Amino acid sequence: MIDAIGLDADDTLWENETFFRMTEGEFAALLADHADGADIAGRLLDVERANLVRYGFGIKGFMLPMVQTAIELTDGRIDGRAIGRILELGQDMLAHPVHLLPGVQQALEALEGRRLILITKGDLIDQERKIAASGLAERFEAVEILADKSPESYARVLFRANIAPERFLMAGNSMKSDVLPVVELGGHGVFIPHDLTWAIEHACAPDHPRAHRLDGIDGLPALVARLDSADA
Incomplete structure (x- = not known):
């Protein structure tokens, strides 16, 4: 679950x-x-x-x-x-405007009622600006802006939110930052590739049952439902 x-x-x-x-x-x-x-x-x-x-x-x-x-x-x-x-x-x-990617609004609507946490990294002021401009802040229970995404930083986020790692799923476009650290912690990592990803964020996909890949974020609600069913 x-x-x-x-x-x-x-x-x-x-x-x-x-x-x-x-x-x-x-x-x-x-x-x-x-x-x-x-x-x-x-x-x-x-x-x-x-x-x-x-x-x-x-x-x-x-x-x-x-x-x-x-x-x-x-x-x-x-x-x-x-x-x-x-x-x-x-x-x-x-100062650049924020442009949502295709399928984001629909995926978040389908996940309404779930505990959603926005976990990003980078410059605090710029990330806060983009989050506010996106119009998505109210969709999330919490927002975490990290200096880096490591197993230790994810563990601190989960501790603050009282979430067991094995019952947590993280989705993002970086194999290095969004998938591997969470799988290492015992959670599920979902890779949603973007056409352009910074070279520093590249990493090899692990052969692991808790590592998943989707072609787009629109497939995330169905994946979550499948994982819930498998644990039922």
Whole structure:
């Protein structure tokens, strides 16, 4: 029996990575005289990965690596106007409207009456902005904005909500963050892939009976019903 359902936010409930990739394209165009697009993208990813512990996840943790990458790729010759443009790109992302993904409203309506918890990670202010703009906050019993998604952080969320791990299901677009830590805890993890997922969130799918995959969030209510029936 599933007592509570956790849902990821970015690229599970609404579009997110699309705007990162669009911004990355503009960033690459800004530095086109210094390197080709693939080299710029690879260098930026390396800088992001190296700074995760310092900056965390989210747009601000993307803006600073863009600045660092630009300085490194130009050997410090990039001018202040270009740095200003990079900051504008990040600020535009922070003001971007929230676009719900297909099937989200219908899935949440079908799950009405269930204990739903929104579990996301990243910059606190930006995540709070998107949650408010989404119009979905009232659908959830609780909202958890984490610095990272690890077995330990999920365990703290479940402890606060008095939920047994084996009766918890987490659904999201990241195998690394939404599935593997929850399966490790003893819960169910549901992978709902998005066309664009940040490379740092990639991981191999486990061969485990509590790891599931859906083509879209619209299949989540039926999966929950099947798991309930199997335990009946």
